Amino acid sequence: MSEELDLNKIREKITVLDQKLLELFAQRRALTLNVAKSKAHQIRPVRDQQREQELLVRLITEGKKLGLDAHYVTSIFQTIIEDSVLNQQAYLQQLANPNIQVPTVSVAFLGDKGSYSYLACHKYFSRRAEKIIETGCQSFGEIMQLVEAGHVDYGMLPIENTSSGSINEVYDILQHTNLSIVGEITRPIEHCLLTSVNTSLDKIKTIYAHGQPFSQCSNFLDKQQGIRIEYCDSTADAMARVYELQDETVAVIGSEEGGQLYKLHALEKAIANQAENHTRFILVSRKPVEVAEQIPAKTTLILATGQNPGALVECLLVLKNNGINMCKLESRPIQGRPWEEMFYLDVEANLKSLTLQDTLRELTVITNFIKVLGCYPIEHISPTKVPGSALADA
């Protein structure tokens, strides 16, 4: 066989190229960290979407000359840019909070190894800490207690999901805590039906899962006949039980990535009602953080208004008049005060900014109760769009 078609030889060449690509990625990462240092001096925002767009258009043009599809080039570089922006944000946050706990952090989360919260912790701290000391918990209340008592530095809690909405239990807990929200992370939730032994869908008689995945996969579950549903405290708990059973009639709803930790494999993938299924998690800690000026910030407030007509509208007008964008509004009952509501607001503003300080002063006058739950970096990096003309002739 000619050397050109020798599989092992070709693979060796690919391995060499991949190694070079990795080294180039690392070099680019190091350069963008220098960019962050320069921005720290100049107090320029981390994100520069005009620069990103110019860069993407140039790369698409150059890529086409090399026979590379425009969408391929765009998606690779959008991933690289997202990493670069998040890395710069993490660096600037360290500078703004020199007392932040690193390089080893301890964090409490729901479930055990493999739960969605466990995966969110690992993703969140991957660019912030070298080592994570993990504590899996059985309830959200337990997570809060561990952080409040100083047994762990952080707690990771899911707060909302794009299919099933807000997680009320977490919102309710936040009414009664002294902890601060110090970070957020949104993760795609890709539900699969996982099994511990080789089997087929028609043999499955029992499905184990946490309540949230069940509601998010209700359409798939409705189509399965004669299946018993077994509710578990967490996805990890459900996966551990299915692993122990080694039974061809049982399955669990969980992520493929988490399932690998329990030697489970996917019998069915993408079983969620909505193809785009994402959960936003919040990170809580005893001490609030400062958000560097170069980073887009979000502040979460809770407030209670009087029972007079238009009381909430008055609050929202204060935001409008101060040019502050509200990205989330939620309400929950106040315990012990029937029919009275606590409002939860996420606003896109830095707590240090004069505008938000003025806004809070104005809100304090017209509310019965107001409290800042935390100010933290916005973690979601929406990809920069490239003009259609650049993508044409792909």
Ligand SMILES: C=C(O[C@@H]1C=C(C(=O)O)C=C[C@H]1O)C(=O)O
């Ligand atoms: C690296 C920079 O920061 C950000 C990241 C970019 C990148 O990784 O190419 C480009 C623009 C900015 O949004 C920069 O400003 O050059």
